[in-house]
Amino acid sequence: MIRMGILQVLKTQLLCHLIICYVFLVSGFIINLLQLCTLPLWYINKQLARRINCRLGYSVSSQLVALLEWWSGTECTLYTDPESYPFYGKENAIVVLNHNFEIDFMTGWTFCERFGVLGSSKVLAKKELSFVPVIGWMWYFLEIVFCKRKWEEDRKTVVQSLHNLRDYPENFWFLLHCEGTRFTEKKHKISMEVAEKKGLPKLKYHLLPRTKGFCVTVQNLRGTVTAVYDSTLNFRNNEMPTLLGVLNGKKYHADLYVRRIPLDTIPEEESECAAWLYKLYQDKDEFQEHYRQTGRFPGPITSPPRRPWALLNWLFWVCLLVYPLCMLLLQMLLSGSTFSVVCTFVFCLAVSVGIRWMIGQTEIDKGSNYGNKDANKQ
Numbered sequence: 548m549i550r551m552g553i554l555q556v557l558k559t560q561l562l563c564h565l566i567i568c569y570v571f572l573v574s575g576f577i578i579n580l581l582q583l584c585t586l587p588l589w590y591i592n593k594q595l596a597r598r599i600n601c602r603l604g605y606s607v608s609s610q611l612v613a614l615l616e617w618w619s620g621t622e623c624t625l626y627t628d629p630e631s632y633p634f635y636g637k638e639n640a641i642v643v644l645n646h647n648f649e650i651d652f653m654t655g656w657t658f659c660e661r662f663g664v665l666g667s668s669k670v671l672a673k674k675e676l677s678f679v680p681v682i683g684w685m686w687y688f689l690e691i692v693f694c695k696r697k698w699e700e701d702r703k704t705v706v707q708s709l710h711n712l713r714d715y716p717e718n719f720w721f722l723l724h725c726e727g728t729r730f731t732e733k734k735h736k737i738s739m740e741v742a743e744k745k746g747l748p749k750l751k752y753h754l755l756p757r758t759k760g761f762c763v764t765v766q767n768l769r770g771t772v773t774a775v776y777d778s779t780l781n782f783r784n785n786e787m788p789t790l791l792g793v794l795n796g797k798k799y800h801a802d803l804y805v806r807r808i809p810l811d812t813i814p815e816e817e818s819e820c821a822a823w824l825y826k827l828y829q830d831k832d833e834f835q836e837h838y839r840q841t842g843r844f845p846g847p848i849t850s851p852p853r854r855p856w857a858l859l860n861w862l863f864w865v866c867l868l869v870y871p872l873c874m875l876l877l878q879m880l881l882s883g884s885t886f887s888v889v890c891t892f893v894f895c896l897a898v899s900v901g902i903r904w905m906i907g908q909t910e911i912d913k914g915s916n917y918g919n920k921d922a923n924k925q
């Protein structure tokens with residue numbers, strides 16, 4: 548009991564956070580560098596270069612998974628039909644997920660890890676994220692699809708990037724947050740005005756989905772992807788988890804409801820496909836209502852257990868990077884030079900500021916203005 552208490556206090560200490568962030572940043576930069584070194588291989592053996600990049604990418608993203616699963620002890624429960632379960636991780640799929648939480652990307656990654664597709668997971672992400680050090684840079688080599696959220700500019704690049712995925716050598720999940728931005732009350736109000744104008748029913752828990760990205764993905768990945776995983780995420784006790792909470796060791800409980808929908812049941816033609824997506828979001832809204840009323844999603848629980856690999860990868864980087872850091876700091880402090888002490892201080896400050904900026908990218912109140920105006924009025 549006391550040991551648990553000490554551990555919990557330790558998890559809230561700035562020094563621990565600095566060490567975790569230092570390991571993440573330095574290992575991330577090393578991996579970015581290794582990814583850069585794979586560039587010549589793309590011309591010789593592209594599939595091998597892709598496989599290597601999946602492993603390297605895993606080594607970065609699994610650190611955030613380890614933080615969620617092992618450091619904060621967050622539990623992840625999966626509600627799904629047992630008949631669909633054997634397909635997970637064994638086929639390419641498009642994942643449609645609600646976008647309400649600051650750590651939904653980490654929770655998504657955790658499920659990817661449990662089904663063995665973390666290194667190869669893909670997303671249609673906003674362009675701004677490609678500039679985030681470590682993760683954004685890593686995504687270039689993982690062939691993540693970026694968009695500016697301006698369809699006239701995106702159409703060509705998104706289609707081209709989707710085409711490139713057709714011969715991807717590993718099973719992948721392609722994540723689409725069709726709402727296009729995180730849920731806020733203001734964005735919800737505006738998107739419901741758009742829904743009204745379009746004659747669509749109002750949604751209570753979701754923004755109106757943007758349909759272009761979904762339709763173009765379904766069209767271009769037909770034959771490559773076999774199913775859409777309609778995924779609805781929520782956290783118990785109305786919690787709104789944050790990355791800072793996870794870093795402080797706060798335990799959350801995620802519930803994910805997944806329905807596997809074969810891709811060949813989804814209409815090809817654009818307006819029919821859009822109507823299909825609007826209907827999907829009406830269903831998702833009902834699942835969220837059910838969760839609100841009962842505290843659970845419909846259907847049985849078939850949860851995959853956590854695996855040790857993310858933790859082992861994390862421990863490997865900690866062992867590799869913490870000892871040299873201690874030696875360096877000790878040497879600097881023992882040298883008695885004011886210059887060395889100032890340098891050490893500035894280094895720690897730079898790591899903290901850099902990481903705080905990166906964490907800021909996950910925070911909803913620092914989010915974009917996209918969806919704050921009806922696009923038709925812009």
Ligand SMILES: CCCCC/C=C\C/C=C\CCCCCCCC(=O)SCCNC(=O)CCNC(=O)[C@H](O)C(C)(C)COP(=O)(O)OP(=O)(O)OC[C@H]1O[C@@H](n2cnc3c(N)ncnc32)[C@H](O)[C@@H]1OP(=O)(O)O
Pocket residue numbers: 642644652654655656658659668669670671672673676694695696697698699701720721722723724725726727728737738741754755756757758759760761776778805918919920921922923
């Ligand atoms: C099972 C567990 C999960 C597994 C996880 C798997 C993989 C994990 C991998 C990685 C994890 C990392 C996660 C990182 C997350 C990062 C995610 C993001 O960056 S989200 C933001 C970027 N992505 C998207 O936006 C995707 C969805 N958007 C689209 O598809 C868009 O269509 C678009 C392609 C971006 C183009 O957008 P644009 O706005 O330019 O055009 P649209 O045509 O879509 O919009 C105009 C259209 O919308 C109507 N409209 C106007 N205003 C609104 C409004 N406020 N709300 C809704 N709709 C609006 C307008 O009337 C137009 O309508 P119409 O089409 O009929 O003319």
Ligand SMILES: CCCCCCCCCCCCCCCCCC(=O)OC[C@@H](O)COP(=O)(O)O
Pocket residue numbers: 567568571610611614649652673676679682724727728729730902905906908909913914915916917
């Ligand atoms: C062990 C690791 C410890 C590390 C601690 C610190 C690590 C910091 C990591 C930062 C990771 C940055 C990746 C950001 C991914 C955020 C995804 C996201 O949710 O983007 C929002 C967009 O979808 C929509 O944007 P808005 O229009 O809502 O605005």
